[in-house]
Amino acid sequence: MPPTQTHSFACPHCGRTIELDDAMKATLVQTGCVVCGCPVTETAFTPLTHPNTN
Amino acid sequence: MTSGIRAEICLPTVSTCPLTELTVSGPPIYSLTRSYSKEAPETVTVECILDNSCSLPDSIGFTQVFDYGTKTAYRFTMHRSDDSPFERIEQHGVPVAETIIRDGKLFLTFHATDLPVLRSILDSLREVYTDLQVQRLLQSSADASESDLIQVDRSQLTERQREVLNTAYEMGYFTHPKGANAGEVAASLGIDQSTFTEHLAAAQRKILGSIVDSS
Numbered sequence: 001m002p003p004t005q006t007h008s009f010a011c012p013h014c015g016r017t018i019e020l021d022d023a024m025k026a027t028l029v030q031t032g033c034v035v036c037g038c039p040v041t042e043t044a045f046t047p048l049t050h051p052n053t054n
Numbered sequence: 055m056t057s058g059i060r061a062e063i064c065l066p067t068v069s070t071c072p073l074t075e076l077t078v079s080g081p082p083i084y085s086l087t088r089s090y091s092k093e094a095p096e097t098v099t100v101e102c103i104l105d106n107s108c109s110l111p112d113s114i115g116f117t118q119v120f121d122y123g124t125k126t127a128y129r130f131t132m133h134r135s136d137d138s139p140f141e142r143i144e145q146h147g148v149p150v151a152e153t154i155i156r157d158g159k160l161f162l163t164f165h166a167t168d169l170p171v172l173r174s175i176l177d178s179l180r181e182v183y184t185d186l187q188v189q190r191l192l193q194s195s196a197d198a199s200e201s202d203l204i205q206v207d208r209s210q211l212t213e214r215q216r217e218v219l220n221t222a223y224e225m226g227y228f229t230h231p232k233g234a235n236a237g238e239v240a241a242s243l244g245i246d247q248s249t250f251t252e253h254l255a256a257a258q259r260k261i262l263g264s265i266v267d268s269s
Contacts, residue, residue, distance in 0.1 A: 016188060023193035024059065027169060034169070035176060035188060 007045040013038035019048065057168045061175075062190040065160040065183050070138045072114050073102060074158050081105040082156040085127075088140060094131075098138075101129045142178045146171055161189075206264045215257040218243060222254060 007025050009018045014036035020028065025045055032039045068074050073083055085103040103125050110116050110128070120127040134141060140150055143164050148171065152163035166172035172191075179186050211219070221243055226233015234242075240250035 018188045019190045021192045024191045027193055031169060034172060034191065035180075037173075 006048045008048050009033075009040070009045050011036060011038065011040060012044055020045075058194045059166045059169065059172050060163065060190075060192040061166055061172060061188065062161070062163045063176075063179070064187040064189055065139055065162070065179070066158075066185050066187070067183070068139060068160045070135045071155070071160055072111075072132065073100075073155050074160055076104070076108055076110075077155045078158040080108050082154060084154055086153040086155065090134075096134055097131050098134050098140075099129060099131050101127060103127045137182045139179055139183065142182070143175055145178070146175050148175065206261060210260050210264075211257050215253050215260075218250060218253040219257045222250075 004021045004023075007020045007022075009020050009025065009028060010016075011018075011033040014033060016033065016035045018034070028034060028040055028044075029042065073086065077083055083102055083104060087101050089099045089101075091097075091099070101119065103122065104110070104127075105125055114132075115130050116128040117130065118126055119129050136142075139160065139162060143150055143162070146166075148164050148166060150162050150164050152161075154161040164175070166175060176186070176188065208216070218239075222228065222234075222239045225239050225242060227236070227239050236250055236254075237247050240247040243250060245253075
């Protein structure tokens with residue numbers, strides 16, 4: 001099973017930064033920021049690279 | 055598939071937790087549990103394991119309950135508060151799974167059953183803790199193939215059966231086309247081909263029996 005990709009989410013509305021996995025990223029794209037509820041797009045996510053997955 | 059969410063949050067300023075002050079210049083606290091009793095519903099009993107280098111303030115009223123050598127388990131009782139982050143999470147039927155207190159900050163982990171529950175908990179916490187930080191969110195993502203798990207007890211195989219199975223697997227006996235035939239695996243093991251096939255059949259019967267019985 002491939003390792004789950006993690007992402008850094010930065011809400012463009014409330015400014016919160018949260019580390020997420022793939023499933024949670026998909027949920028936020030569908031439902032909006034978990035804190036402020038504002039809609040978010042793919043541009044709000046940055047893939048995180050962990051040293052042990054390279 | 056469950057839609058549960060593991061949430062890791064940080065509360066930088068928690069006036070309702072007297073232990074945070076101890077960690078500003080002291081070692082972190084990695085173990086904290088709480089309990090309630092019917093006899094005193096207005097209070098909560100807190101148990102924590104503290105490093106012996108911690109200087110304990112008399113105001114908290116610690117009672118030593120167990121000595122671990124370099125650490126000690128203490129218990130104390132305090133009045134419950136609606137502002138307590140523990141209470142605000144538990145009010146949603148969600149227990150706090152992990153508690154860490156470090157550098158005067160409270161780090162909590164809990165498992166929300168779904169997104170609406172998570173949002174309700176975060177909204178409730180933000181009413182009191184405006185500096186709440188949501189650090190990490192992980193959502194259960196097992197698909198159907200991952201969730202159909204079974205346990206196989208390898209101890210049901212004899213040492214010889216495990217050796218035969220491992221050797222056959224490593225030599226490619228189970229690949230298509232075969233990396234080795236029965237005679238070659240048997241020769242590698244130093245046994246007759248008929249003995250190899252007997253051991254292999256017995257091992258396969260046990261393992262496949264576990265899988266078939268579980269379906």
